[in-house]
Amino acid sequence: MRDLTSLIGSEIGTETSADANADTDADTTTNTTDTHHTRMHDTRRRLELGGIALTGLLAVAMLGFLTLDWLQEYPYASALYEQFRIAGRLLDYYLGTNVFSHPYLWRSMATGVLIGVVGPLVGTYLVHREMALIGETLAHTAFAGVAIGLLFSSTTDWSGSLLLVALVVGILGALGVQWLTERTDTYGDVPIAIMLTGSFAVGTLIISYGRGLTGLNIQNFLFGNLSVITPSGARLMGILSVVVVAVVAVTYKQLLFITFDEQAARVARLNVTWYNTLLIVMTAVVVVGAMQVLGVILVAAMLVIPVAAATQLAHSFRETLYLSILFGQVSIIGGFALSISQSLPAGGSIVVVGIVAYLLAVLVSDQSAAAVSVH
Amino acid sequence: MTAVVSLENVTFAYGEQPAVRDVSLTVDQGDFLGLIGPNGSGKTTLLHLMLGLHSPDSGSIELFGEPASAFSEGERIGYVSQQATSRGGTMPVTVREVVTMGRFAHVGHGRLTEADHDIVTDALETVGITALADRQVTQLSGGQRQRAFIARALASEADLLALDEPTVGVDAESRDEFYQLLDSLNDSGITIILIEHDIGVVTDRANRIACLNTELYHHGDTESFVESDALTEAYGTTGHVVEHHH
Numbered sequence: 001m002r003d004l005t006s007l008i009g010s011e012i013g014t015e016t017s018a019d020a021n022a023d024t025d026a027d028t029t030t031n032t033t034d035t036h037h038t039r040m041h042d043t044r045r046r047l048e049l050g051g052i053a054l055t056g057l058l059a060v061a062m063l064g065f066l067t068l069d070w071l072q073e074y075p076y077a078s079a080l081y082e083q084f085r086i087a088g089r090l091l092d093y094y095l096g097t098n099v100f101s102h103p104y105l106w107r108s109m110a111t112g113v114l115i116g117v118v119g120p121l122v123g124t125y126l127v128h129r130e131m132a133l134i135g136e137t138l139a140h141t142a143f144a145g146v147a148i149g150l151l152f153s154s155t156t157d158w159s160g161s162l163l164l165v166a167l168v169v170g171i172l173g174a175l176g177v178q179w180l181t182e183r184t185d186t187y188g189d190v191p192i193a194i195m196l197t198g199s200f201a202v203g204t205l206i207i208s209y210g211r212g213l214t215g216l217n218i219q220n221f222l223f224g225n226l227s228v229i230t231p232s233g234a235r236l237m238g239i240l241s242v243v244v245v246a247v248v249a250v251t252y253k254q255l256l257f258i259t260f261d262e263q264a265a266r267v268a269r270l271n272v273t274w275y276n277t278l279l280i281v282m283t284a285v286v287v288v289g290a291m292q293v294l295g296v297i298l299v300a301a302m303l304v305i306p307v308a309a310a311t312q313l314a315h316s317f318r319e320t321l322y323l324s325i326l327f328g329q330v331s332i333i334g335g336f337a338l339s340i341s342q343s344l345p346a347g348g349s350i351v352v353v354g355i356v357a358y359l360l361a362v363l364v365s366d367q368s369a370a371a372v373s374v375h
Numbered sequence: 376m377t378a379v380v381s382l383e384n385v386t387f388a389y390g391e392q393p394a395v396r397d398v399s400l401t402v403d404q405g406d407f408l409g410l411i412g413p414n415g416s417g418k419t420t421l422l423h424l425m426l427g428l429h430s431p432d433s434g435s436i437e438l439f440g441e442p443a444s445a446f447s448e449g450e451r452i453g454y455v456s457q458q459a460t461s462r463g464g465t466m467p468v469t470v471r472e473v474v475t476m477g478r479f480a481h482v483g484h485g486r487l488t489e490a491d492h493d494i495v496t497d498a499l500e501t502v503g504i505t506a507l508a509d510r511q512v513t514q515l516s517g518g519q520r521q522r523a524f525i526a527r528a529l530a531s532e533a534d535l536l537a538l539d540e541p542t543v544g545v546d547a548e549s550r551d552e553f554y555q556l557l558d559s560l561n562d563s564g565i566t567i568i569l570i571e572h573d574i575g576v577v578t579d580r581a582n583r584i585a586c587l588n589t590e591l592y593h594h595g596d597t598e599s600f601v602e603s604d605a606l607t608e609a610y611g612t613t614g615h616v617v618e619h620h621h
Contacts (some may be wrong), residue, residue, distance in 0.1 A: 128466040253479045253487075260468055260476065263456050264524075267426050268480040268531065269449025315511060316469040 048319065051326045058329075059117050059241070062110035066238040069103065069231060099340055107234040108226040108293065108346070109336060114241040115290040116332035119302030120310070120324035121248055122286050124317075125279055127307040128259050133189070136300035137177060137196040138170050138284045143296045144203035145169025145288075146221050151210040161232050163288060170284035173199060178280050182273070224295030224347035226339065237289040244282050255279060256317055294347040305354040306331060309361040330357050377440035379404050379535050379566045380425045385434035387417075387424055393589060394420040397434070400585055400594045404534070407557075407567045409577030409597075412587035413610050418570045419457075419539055421587060425568065426452060426537055439535075450480035453528020455521060455538045470515070470523045471508040474498055477530030498529040502556060518542070518549030525556065536560065537568045554580055574606070 068084060071077035088100035099105050126134060149165030152158055173195065180191040207218055220228045248255070254275050257265045266272050283303070290299050310323035334357075335350030342349075380402040387395045394417040402408050402425075412418050423429050424436055427443035436443040439451065477498065478491040499505045502522040512520055521541045528536050538557075542550045558580060561567050571577050577584065584600040586593040586609045593605030600606075 250484050253476075253482070254484075256472075257476045257479050260466060260473065261456070263428070264454045264476075264527075266428055267449060267452050267454040267537075269447055270480070311465065311467055314467045315509070316467060317472055320467050 112332045116328035118244045120306040120328035123303035123307045135303040139299040141173030141199040142166040142170035144199040147203040147206035167288045174280040174284040298347040301351040309358040312361040312365040385431045407581045408583045409581030416588040450531045453533035453536045455524040474526045477527040498526040502526045517545040
């Protein structure tokens with residue numbers, strides 16, 4: 001599909017001038033292959049939209065499960081929740097697995113599916129703003145947040161969610177990076193490196209200081225762990241996902257304009273600073289949610305790898321968004337299958353499956369490029 | 376009639392280094408202003424000041440009769456930056472998506488209507504890139520890409536078009552066609568401010584010239600500029616003047 005477009009494209013491209021004769025030639029070429037090309041393009045579009053619709057259904061089902069899980073004490077919800085459990089057992093029975101009858105695995109899967117939607121969604125803007133490592137930075141900031149939360153809860157009577165503390169600290173870190181960036185005029189890697197190592201350093205100091213006071217295993221936060229996703233952690237992911245999807249749906253155009261041409265967006269009087277802040281805060285939110293499954297060290301992967309794969313194949317920005325969400329789902333579901341069937345850590349499995357998908361995308365786009373030899 | 380842009384005694388410095396000193400000029404509706412000067416003479420800075428991207432250290436700037444910093448009708452300005460600095464190196468964006476950005480300032484957070492899409496289609500038609508609408512911007516030649524940016528300005532229904540060396544790296548033939556397009560847009564009533572290193576192009580096209588080297592050496596119609604010594608004064612003896620060869 002891509003080769004055809006590029007083929008037609010490169011023929012027009014060689015006539016660099018928009019000279020009248022050249023135009024007519026190009027038009028003829030386009031017309032002869034047009035119907036065939038349109039048909040393939042339509043099929044591809046339908047497949048993508050179908051994939052997105054399925055992903056949407058899956059995400060809604062998972063949100064439904066999280067809601068039932070939350071409300072299971074209440075009369076109607078408890079009956080529905082029981083139905084869900086029965087369906088899970090049946091699924092296990094027919095598939096010969098031992099997965100779907102466990103609520104904690106459902107919670108993990110729900111969290112994963114939602115990460116697979118919002119990670120690539122926010123990541124598409126980040127990658128094309130050349131801010132790919134901002135996710136990694138904010139994950140380390142959130143780690144410092146976890147450390148602060150641990151220390152706080154072990155020295156006081158406070159027993160709130162560690163993730164909530166991580167969320168607050170992550171957002172503060174995001175605003176800090178934004179502040180540094182505004183004053184150094186670029187998303188260069190220097191403010192990012194300083195923030196990344198700095199917050200991780202603070203985190204390690206606090207944990208070391210608080211060691212002995214707390215029994216919680218910090219490894220779970222570093223590497224992620226499916227079995228420690230708490231009901232409240234999964235619920236937090238559910239709420240954050242709904243918020244992030246809604247915000248991107250409303251600000252899609254503005255974020256696109258700023259990503260593509262920040263200066264022109266400024267001239268068009270878009271509030272660039274506000275949208276930049278919004279994007280980076282959303283990144284912090286997604287990172288804290290995703291940290292539960294992927295761990296601090298691997299969390300940036302879900303923001304970057306699916307987008308990189310989608311960029312290899314997509315023709316338009318909208319298509320990049322769709323494809324990156326689909327690649328995100330493939331990584332998550334493939335990663336879960338690998339992790340559960342082989343008893344491997346989920347974070348690593350998801351990232352490895354994602355990278356395999358990315359390499360396949362590179363191969364596919366490479367072949368079409370070779371067939372055309374653009375430039 | 377209010378001026379499109381008017382500057383009064385504008386001074387701007389990056390730290391200690393003055394980039395623009397005591398510049399006063401006006402751009403009237405329908406003008407084609409050529410902004411010329413040697414490298415590092417503050418042309419781009421002056422253009423950014425006019426568009427409200429920087430605030431002056433002293434002096435005042437008005438856009439369509441409002442202080443530039445408070446001006447909010449962004450859709451009235453189309454901006455085409457230097458090619459080298461424009462974003463989106465590897466980003467998959469189609470030409471139609473780029474041109475549609477011109478409608479974003481109009482619709483805000485709302486949905487694009489059928490009418491918005493029609494305006495985009497017309498803009499593509501006007502600059503002659505309808506056949507390229509579904510191509511990626513990164514696959515276009517330099518001249519085609521700049522046309523796409525012009526189309527974005529047309530889609531936003533801008534009455535001021537600001538261009539910063541738009542034809543760097545564009546081959547001669549496409550360049551001539553690009554400037555013909557600018558001429559016809561200017562004839563249709565769009566005010567144009569053009570930074571261009573090729574002085575011949577500017578004197579051929581523009582009806583007003585501003586010749587800058589930190590300070591303004593000339594501001595007025597093209598005829599009086601050609602007869603004056605402003606060029607040699609601004610460029611000095613060390614400056615390199617790009618002549619236009621026919």
